[in-house]
Amino acid sequence: MSPEILKTITPSLTIVFGVIFPVLMIGKIGAEAMKAIGRNPEAASKIQTAMILAIAFAEAIAIYVLVVSLIIKFT
Amino acid sequence: MISLKPEILFEIYGFKVTNTLLAGYLSILILAVFSLFLRKNLKERPTKIQALIEIIFEGFYNFWQNLTEIKNLKIFVFCFSFFIYILISNWLGIFPGFGSIYLKHHQEKIHLLRTAYSDLNMTLALSIISVVGVNVVGFVKLGFHYFKKYLSPIGILELFSEFSKIISFSFRLFGNILAGEVLLLTINLILPVLAPLPFLILEIFVGFIQALIFFTLTSIFLKVALSEH
Numbered sequence: 142m143s144p145e146i147l148k149t150i151t152p153s154l155t156i157v158f159g160v161i162f163p164v165l166m167i168g169k170i171g172a173e174a175m176k177a178i179g180r181n182p183e184a185a186s187k188i189q190t191a192m193i194l195a196i197a198f199a200e201a202i203a204i205y206v207l208v209v210s211l212i213i214k215f216t
Numbered sequence: 217m218i219s220l221k222p223e224i225l226f227e228i229y230g231f232k233v234t235n236t237l238l239a240g241y242l243s244i245l246i247l248a249v250f251s252l253f254l255r256k257n258l259k260e261r262p263t264k265i266q267a268l269i270e271i272i273f274e275g276f277y278n279f280w281q282n283l284t285e286i287k288n289l290k291i292f293v294f295c296f297s298f299f300i301y302i303l304i305s306n307w308l309g310i311f312p313g314f315g316s317i318y319l320k321h322h323q324e325k326i327h328l329l330r331t332a333y334s335d336l337n338m339t340l341a342l343s344i345i346s347v348v349g350v351n352v353v354g355f356v357k358l359g360f361h362y363f364k365k366y367l368s369p370i371g372i373l374e375l376f377s378e379f380s381k382i383i384s385f386s387f388r389l390f391g392n393i394l395a396g397e398v399l400l401l402t403i404n405l406i407l408p409v410l411a412p413l414p415f416l417i418l419e420i421f422v423g424f425i426q427a428l429i430f431f432t433l434t435s436i437f438l439k440v441a442l443s444e445h
Contacts, residue, residue, distance in 0.1 A: 190283065190432070193425075193428075193429075193432075194429070194432060194433070194436075197388070197425075197429040197433075200388075201384055201387065201388040201391075204387065204388055204391030204392060204395070205387055205391065207391055207395055208387060208390070208391045208394070211220060211394070211398070212220065215218065215219065215220055216220070
């Protein structure tokens with residue numbers, strides 16, 4: 142395949158495969174946090190704070206994938 | 217059109233001034249003017265603006281004290297200034313009229329102002345300040361005993377982890393804000409009439425959440441650094 146075709150397909154394939162795991166894990170974090178809140182509604186605000194933090198860490202990996210694909214596309 | 221690097225506007229003795237730097241200075245100017253105006257009109261019985269700022273400040277101070285058990289107000293101000301600066305810079309980027317001023321530069325148009333944190337240099341600077349500042353605060357409070365935690369074999373790994381924190385802080389903020397800018401640019405090219413509205417709401421939300429994440433992560437690393445093993 143010629144370089145132009147590769148340069149068009151590669152960013153999309155990068156995002157498609159790179160985002161699967163962060164998305165699954167963010168869903169899992171949310172689900173476990175909801176289970177924990179259901180068991181112990183008094184500690185809801187602490188659990189919520191920790192959940193937002195964990196989601197930010199997981200999302201950061203997806204953002205790295207996005208940055209790599211933007212670099213491939215635009216340079 | 218969509219470029220990862222910020223556009224250089226002019227040079228002063230070899231120092232390149234970019235449009236994101238101008239936007240950063242603009243948000244500092246807004247914050248400084250607002251704070252000076254607030255400080256001159258401090259009263260015992262608060263006016264509405266002063267009451268609002270007091271609610272926000274106390275709310276964040278209580279949240280911070282529940283998160284880290286530190287009672288020092290100066291350390292809170294160190295973390296809170298990150299939050300306010302990132303928040304105002306992000307929200308200024310989607311303010312109407314911000315991206316509308318163009319400069320003509322070698323037969324092409326470039327924006328005069330661009331969201332400050334869509335530039336990897338700005339976010340890298342902020343994350344270096346944060347990580348080095350946390351270590352400096354630990355050193356001031358605990359003395360040379362603070363560096364003992366880096367001397368064991370697990371400690372060497374923690375030293376590498378500090379560098380990875382710098383990378384992860386900067387790329388998280390850079391990626392989120394750049395993605396928001398690219399998204400808004402693309403939507404404005406396709407359908408500029410009503411479709412940008414949900415994306416603008418998303419940008420407001422993402423700007424706030426990223427500032428909050430930076431603030432919370434810095435506080436947690438401070439709490440870990442100040443706790444004596």
